[in-house]
Amino acid sequence: MDSITQAALGAAVGEAMLGKKLGNRALLWGLLFGTLPDLDVLVSFFLDTTNNLIWHCGPSHSLLVMVICSFALAPWLAKLWKKQKISRGHAGLFVFVAWSTHVLLDCFTVYGTSVLWPFTETRIAFNNLFIIDPFYTLPLVVTLVWLAFLRTKKQLPKRRRLCWWGLGLSSGYVALSLLAKWTTSGGFDADLRKRGVTFSRRMEAPTAFNILFWRSVVDRGDELWVGYRSIFEFHDTPVRWTVYPKGTDAFFPYSAMREADRVAWFSGGWWICRPHKQGIWMGDLRFGETRTWNTRKESVDSRVSFSWVFHPKAEGEKLRQEMPETRNPGETMKRLVKRVAGDRTAWEAQPRLTGVHGSLPETLRTVE
Numbered sequence: 001m002d003s004i005t006q007a008a009l010g011a012a013v014g015e016a017m018l019g020k021k022l023g024n025r026a027l028l029w030g031l032l033f034g035t036l037p038d039l040d041v042l043v044s045f046f047l048d049t050t051n052n053l054i055w056h057c058g059p060s061h062s063l064l065v066m067v068i069c070s071f072a073l074a075p076w077l078a079k080l081w082k083k084q085k086i087s088r089g090h091a092g093l094f095v096f097v098a099w100s101t102h103v104l105l106d107c108f109t110v111y112g113t114s115v116l117w118p119f120t121e122t123r124i125a126f127n128n129l130f131i132i133d134p135f136y137t138l139p140l141v142v143t144l145v146w147l148a149f150l151r152t153k154k155q156l157p158k159r160r161r162l163c164w165w166g167l168g169l170s171s172g173y174v175a176l177s178l179l180a181k182w183t184t185s186g187g188f189d190a191d192l193r194k195r196g197v198t199f200s201r202r203m204e205a206p207t208a209f210n211i212l213f214w215r216s217v218v219d220r221g222d223e224l225w226v227g228y229r230s231i232f233e234f235h236d237t238p239v240r241w242t243v244y245p246k247g248t249d250a251f252f253p254y255s256a257m258r259e260a261d262r263v264a265w266f267s268g269g270w271w272i273c274r275p276h277k278q279g280i281w282m283g284d285l286r287f288g289e290t291r292t293w294n295t296r297k298e299s300v301d302s303r304v305s306f307s308w309v310f311h312p313k314a315e316g317e318k319l320r321q322e323m324p325e326t327r328n329p330g331e332t333m334k335r336l337v338k339r340v341a342g343d344r345t346a347w348e349a350q351p352r353l354t355g356v357h358g359s360l361p362e363t364l365r366t367v368e
Helices: 003-022 022-042 051-053 064-079 089-108 133-149 155-195 246-256 258-266 329-340
Strands: 201-206 213-219 223-230 239-243 271-274 279-294 298-312 319-322 348-352 365-367
Touching: 003 022, 003 089, 003 133, 003 155, 022 089, 051 298, 051 319, 064 089, 133 155, 133 213, 155 213, 155 223, 201 279, 213 279, 213 329, 223 329, 246 258, 246 271, 246 279, 258 298, 258 319, 258 348, 271 365, 279 329
Parallel strands: 298 348
Antiparallel strands: 201 213, 213 223, 223 239, 239 365, 271 279, 279 298, 298 319
16 A cells, blocks of 8 residues: 555554553654555665565565564663553564554555565455555544644543544445455456356456446456446446457567566466567556547557566666556546446447557457
C-alpha cells in the first residue's frame, strides 16, 4: 500500500499499544515503525531494475527479519522508555505488531510480499485491495488527527475509543473487500462455466481506488483473458472478455537470461511478451492497464501498467521498466463510475494493446 496508508496504520498501532504511556509520541513511534519496511526503497538507488524486482517488498517484509528486529530493538527501546515503565517484552511486541501489520496490509494487494524469505521466493498476495484506496485510509487519518488534539489524562479514554474506531472501520472495509471479491469471483466463475471454458488458473483484483468494480485474469496457457464485472451484477450477467496472446514464442529465446527470468518470476507467470528489434517487451497483466477511449475509431487503447523492455545486447543495464502514460484519468474514473452503475458501453469498446516498445497498436480479440 502507499506510504500515507502505512504511516496511518503504524500510528494507530502505536496509539493502541503505547498511547496510554507515551501520548502523542506513540503516534510518531508507530508511524516510524509502520513505514520502516518500505525504507527498502533507499537501497533501490544502488540496484539495477532486475535486483529491484527482488528487493522491493522482499527481505524487509519477511517474517524472519521482523522477529530479528523485534528482539534486537527491544532492549534499546525499553531503555529509552524506562521512565514510562515499558518493558522489553512490550517494546519488542510493539515493533513486531507495527511491522507485521504493515506487511499484512501489503499482502492484501496484488504486489504481495516475500513473507517467507529466505526459505522461498514465493510472494503472498490476496488481491483484495488496490495499492491506494482512500476508503481504507481516510477513517484512520481522520481519527488519528482528531485524537492527537486530546492530550489530557481526562481525555485518554476518548483517545482510545477514537483509535479503535479508526482501526475498526478500516478493518471492516478489508472484510467488505473480501466479501466483494468472493461475490465477483463467483460471477466470473459462473460465466466461464457457462461457456465451457477450460483454464489452468484465475485471479481477481479490484480496479483503482474501490472495491465495487473488479477485474479477472484467466490463464489459458497460450493466452490470457481479461474481463470486468461490478459487484451489483447478477451471476448470469455475461462478461466481455478481452484475449491477450501470451507471446510464448517471443519469450522462449530469452527465457534462460536472468533479466527475462526475473520478470517472469515477479509476475507470477501472468506476463505477456512481444518481440522488437533489440529484444523483447514484457507486461504484467496482474496490475491492470490504463485505458484511453478513441470515440472516432470506437476503440479503447490499453497500456499495461507494469511493463519492461529487455535489450540483451545493450551495454550496461539490459532491463528497463516503462511507465505508462496517464491520459485523462478523470475520464477513466467517470467511465468507471458509469460502468459500476450498469452502463456497460461506457467501459467497453474494441480493445487495442498499445504502449508496446517498437510496435504499432495491436487489435485484440474479444469473447462476448
